[in-house]
Amino acid sequence: MEELNxxxxxxxxLIEARNFSGIKELLKDMEPMDISLVLQExxxxxxxxxxxxxxxxxxxxxxxxxxxxxxxxxxxxxDTELKEVLDEIYIDDTVDIIEEMPANVVKRIxxxxxxxxxxxxxxxxxxPDDSAGSIMTTEYVKLxxxxxxxxxxxxxxxxxxxxETIYTCYVTNxxxxxLGYVTxxxxxxxxxxxxxxxxxDTNIIYVNTHEDKExxxxxxxxxxxxxxxxxxxxxxxxxxxxxxxxxxVIEEEATEDIEKMAAMLPSDKPYLATSVFxxxxxRMPWLLLLMITATFTSQIITTxxxxxxxxxxxxxxxxxxxxxxxxxxTSVTIxxxxxxxxxxxxxxxRIIFKELRVSIFCGGVLGIATFAKLLLIxxxxxxxxxxxLTVALVVSLTIVLVIIxxxxxxxxxxxxxxRIGLDPAVMASPFITTIVDxxxxxxxxxxxxxVIL
Amino acid sequence: MEELNxxxxxxxxLIEARNFSGIKELLKDMEPMDISLVLQExxxxxxxxxxxxxxxxxxxxxxxxxxxxxxxxxxxxxDTELKEVLDEIYIDDTVDIIEEMPANVVKRIxxxxxxxxxxxxxxxxxxPDDSAGSIMTTEYVKLxxxxxxxxxxxxxxxxxxxxETIYTCYVTNxxxxxLGYVTxxxxxxxxxxxxxxxxxDTNIIYVNTHEDKExxxxxxxxxxxxxxxxxxxxxxxxxxxxxxxxxxVIEEEATEDIEKMAAMLPSDKPYLATSVFxxxxxRMPWLLLLMITATFTSQIITTxxxxxxxxxxxxxxxxxxxxxxxxxxTSVTIxxxxxxxxxxxxxxxRIIFKELRVSIFCGGVLGIATFAKLLLIxxxxxxxxxxxLTVALVVSLTIVLVIIxxxxxxxxxxxxxxRIGLDPAVMASPFITTIVDxxxxxxxxxxxxxVIL
Numbered sequence: 009m010e011e012l013n014x015x016x017x018x019x020x021x022l023i024e025a026r027n028f029s030g031i032k033e034l035l036k037d038m039e040p041m042d043i044s045l046v047l048q049e050x051x052x053x054x055x056x057x058x059x060x061x062x063x064x065x066x067x068x069x070x071x072x073x074x075x076x077x078x079x080x081x082x083x084x085x086x087d088t089e090l091k092e093v094l095d096e097i098y099i100d101d102t103v104d105i106i107e108e109m110p111a112n113v114v115k116r117i118x119x120x121x122x123x124x125x126x127x128x129x130x131x132x133x134x135x136p137d138d139s140a141g142s143i144m145t146t147e148y149v150k151l152x153x154x155x156x157x158x159x160x161x162x163x164x165x166x167x168x169x170x171x172e173t174i175y176t177c178y179v180t181n182x183x184x185x186x187l188g189y190v191t192x193x194x195x196x197x198x199x200x201x202x203x204x205x206x207x208x209d210t211n212i213i214y215v216n217t218h219e220d221k222e223x224x225x226x227x228x229x230x231x232x233x234x235x236x237x238x239x240x241x242x243x244x245x246x247x248x249x250x251x252x253x254x255x256x257v258i259e260e261e262a263t264e265d266i267e268k269m270a271a272m273l274p275s276d277k278p279y280l281a282t283s284v285f286x287x288x289x290x291r292m293p294w295l296l297l298l299m300i301t302a303t304f305t306s307q308i309i310t311t312x313x314x315x316x317x318x319x320x321x322x323x324x325x326x327x328x329x330x331x332x333x334x335x336x337x338t339s340v341t342i343x344x345x346x347x348x349x350x351x352x353x354x355x356x357x358r359i360i361f362k363e364l365r366v367s368i369f370c371g372g373v374l375g376i377a378t379f380a381k382l383l384l385i386x387x388x389x390x391x392x393x394x395x396x397l398t399v400a401l402v403v404s405l406t407i408v409l410v411i412i413x414x415x416x417x418x419x420x421x422x423x424x425x426x427r428i429g430l431d432p433a434v435m436a437s438p439f440i441t442t443i444v445d446x447x448x449x450x451x452x453x454x455x456x457x458x459v460i461l
Numbered sequence: 462m463e464e465l466n467x468x469x470x471x472x473x474x475l476i477e478a479r480n481f482s483g484i485k486e487l488l489k490d491m492e493p494m495d496i497s498l499v500l501q502e503x504x505x506x507x508x509x510x511x512x513x514x515x516x517x518x519x520x521x522x523x524x525x526x527x528x529x530x531x532x533x534x535x536x537x538x539x540d541t542e543l544k545e546v547l548d549e550i551y552i553d554d555t556v557d558i559i560e561e562m563p564a565n566v567v568k569r570i571x572x573x574x575x576x577x578x579x580x581x582x583x584x585x586x587x588x589p590d591d592s593a594g595s596i597m598t599t600e601y602v603k604l605x606x607x608x609x610x611x612x613x614x615x616x617x618x619x620x621x622x623x624x625e626t627i628y629t630c631y632v633t634n635x636x637x638x639x640l641g642y643v644t645x646x647x648x649x650x651x652x653x654x655x656x657x658x659x660x661x662d663t664n665i666i667y668v669n670t671h672e673d674k675e676x677x678x679x680x681x682x683x684x685x686x687x688x689x690x691x692x693x694x695x696x697x698x699x700x701x702x703x704x705x706x707x708x709x710v711i712e713e714e715a716t717e718d719i720e721k722m723a724a725m726l727p728s729d730k731p732y733l734a735t736s737v738f739x740x741x742x743x744r745m746p747w748l749l750l751l752m753i754t755a756t757f758t759s760q761i762i763t764t765x766x767x768x769x770x771x772x773x774x775x776x777x778x779x780x781x782x783x784x785x786x787x788x789x790x791t792s793v794t795i796x797x798x799x800x801x802x803x804x805x806x807x808x809x810x811r812i813i814f815k816e817l818r819v820s821i822f823c824g825g826v827l828g829i830a831t832f833a834k835l836l837l838i839x840x841x842x843x844x845x846x847x848x849x850l851t852v853a854l855v856v857s858l859t860i861v862l863v864i865i866x867x868x869x870x871x872x873x874x875x876x877x878x879x880r881i882g883l884d885p886a887v888m889a890s891p892f893i894t895t896i897v898d899x900x901x902x903x904x905x906x907x908x909x910x911x912v913i914l
Contacts, residue, residue: 231494340723
């Protein structure tokens with residue numbers, strides 16, 4: 009990070025001195041990702057700076073840039089420049105760029121692509137959002153089963169330069185149906201006379217083009233794969249997903265889950281690139297829904313008001329807050345466990361029993377702490393005469409029960425959501441809190457009424 | 462998943478029929494991960510079933526098993542069996558297993574390992590938890606800079622079988638210092654007469670053994686690396702981290718962040734494998750701390766109690782709940798943005814301005830909705846005489862202000878935490894909620910007092 013700031017400063021000086029060969033020298037050995045970060049610090053000069061880069065590096069830098077800068081650059085390109093960049097980048101990256109561009113830019117990219125690339129781009133664009141097809145690349149190594157290892161290596165040497173990975177090669181029959189795979193490691197370590205069908209692994213993990221990309225990433229993570237083949241309805245190999253894209257999906261899915269847990273609709277754009285209106289749309293629905301459900305708590309308070317000692321009101325926020333926190337802890341743990349497949353639906357009774365024990369211990373400590381605090385600090389030390397032994401008992405007992413109920417609600421609801429096909433992530437803190445709030449109040453006033461009677 | 466259930470049923474029948482060759486046939490072509498999942502369904506027979514597997518497959522299955530089952534198996538192994546398994550698995554996996562085992566098992570593993578492995582294991586064990594050194598493997602391909610591509614390929618063919626990856630090969634000088642790297646792709650696509658120093662990439666990204674593993678994973682994700690070299694203080698290459706381990710780190714770090722956001726101390730064990738006492742220790746500190754801070758709200762209510770219309774109390778939970786939700790949404794968005802490095806500290810003013818606008822729109826809608834609901838439903842429809850125009854105005858105005866304050870607190874605190882070197886994730890919903898609760902009450906009672914005066 010500090011190194012990049014240093015380079016940014018150097019670049020600024022070189023730009024001011026109009027020292028273009030110095031700029032070229034400075035950038036030529038940097039990682040494409042770092043170059044894109046540095047260039048983006050000079051938005052007004054970006055088109056000039058970009059043209060200083062060697063062609064193959066320029067294309068890699070372009071892929072790493074933010075959408076806004078890509079759009080600026082694209083509109084500054086001549087047709088020749090555009091073609092040079094497109095020729096250097098992989099189909100799946102081209103598709104990623106196209107998906108973010110306005111219609112006229114897309115049209116221009118498609119017009120300038122050769123027929124084969126255009127078809128591949130259109131095919132990928134037609135797959136549903138978030139499907140395996142939408143994140144795959146069509147540039148992979150395909151081998152016939154009856155060739156030798158030597159021929160396979162020759163084929164890789166001849167065609168490998170344009171492939172996104174050569175480390176997993178797929179063996180197909182003449183109908184392009186997947187028969188197995190060989191890794192580059194197997195090819196290198198095998199006798200050159202061996203036939204591919206003898207060394208290939210036929211126990212192959214693959215997904216359908218319409219499979220959710222989250223499933224793709226999970227399979228790749230579970231089986232430690234560098235690439236996962238994607239087949240169409242007729243089981244023909246149409247593309248592969250590489251591990252770098254799987255990592256992006258894993259990070260996106262974690263972000264989406266976190267957003268849902270915080271009562272937001274998920275977004276796939278970085279925060280700073282999202283407009284105020286889009287953020288508002290993401291947040292408003294849940295805020296409104298949760299506010300409406302929270303009005304039940306108002307009803308409950310109105311119903312009991314006046315019948316009970318006024319001092320009891322003062323502990324409502326503390327009781328509801330603790331309940332919400334306790335329920336949130338549990339629900340978030342269960343939601344994450346379900347997402348990582350560490351917890352299965354049939355574990356529900358083990359979970360309930362576990363949470364019951366945890367909640368008794370947590371509730372117990374909080375209950376004792378509350379009881380001691382009310383009597384020792386509030387009553388004895390501060391001399392608050394409204395705090396009687398009865399009040400202290402009611403509040404302490406309530407907190408124990410609220411914690412137990414909150415943790416049980418917190419573990420049951422996410423599992424239930426999953427069971428009926430909903431996303432468990434929406435059953436996180438905010439939703440649990442609202443439910444636990446209402447239950448807490450009923451328990452509190454129920455105990456208070458019973459004791460006073 | 463369903464397929465695995467089917468296989469589990471088949472296996473059960475084969476076990477009952479004591480058909481061992483059938484079992485061998487059933488399992489031999491399955492993925493090691495899947496075999497481990499299926500075998501774990503038969504905890505009592507696991508030692509017998511494990512011995513049916515071919516040796517090389519058995520070792521891979523062993524690596525994928527849960528710690529409990531690994532321990533059971535280890536204690537059932539003869540020394541010869543133990544050695545056979547250890548010989549087949551990579552050093553970093555051995556270390557992962559050792560870290561979870563009781564002392565006597567560790568001692569036995571170390572005793573049975575050859576001197577070289579024992580040294581490598583001890584070296585890795587000595588690196589701090591969560592450091593690059595603790596997750597690296599020492600089995601990588603090392604090349605001299607003055608050999609030809611042909612010789613390099615020969616070397617890979619000779620030694621590659623024991624290496625975790627052969628796809629990135631590291632070029633070192635006689636002092637084992639890192640000079641550059643070549644990929645297997647470069648080697649395969651280059652002329653066999655070329656010298657390694659001519660084709661190697663010297664612009665190499667590496668980390669120190671003591672670097673946080675989260676940084677390792679981030680670098681690998683950012684630069685799309687399949688492996689990242691790890692060097693010691695003297696810049697000597699000591700190991701590499703492979704992408705499959707980086708993915709595990711990314712998932713663990715997301716889980717840790719989620720746990721912190723839900724007011725828990727992070728845990729690195731799956732939920733079902735964690736004891737009730739451990740879960741209690743994870744959750745208790747924050748619950749207690751948040752409960753204590755929540756008592757401030759009690760003080761505030763006690764102070765204002767009796768001076769204000771009783772009906773106002775009924776809206777406290779709704780106001781505080783909405784404030785908590787609004788603040789939580791913002792804080793979680795900012796925390797995740799900071800974690801993914803989409804947001805930097807210097808963006809703080811852009812963020813505040815953005816959140817200010819979002820919060821005005823969100824607060825505005827909630828304020829109007831509350832005002833309409835109170836007057837139309839509560840007053841007109843339900844005939845609640847306590848709801849006056851003044852009360853409706855006070856409540857609605859408060860909610861607007863609470864949302865704005867909540868969102869500002871929610872975006873400022875995580876950035877501030879990061880600025881002073883704390884983990885922003887602890888500034889999530891529960892913490893924000895507690896602060897926003899107190900502020901909400903002060904605003905609410907402040908407005909009410911002003912209006913009544």
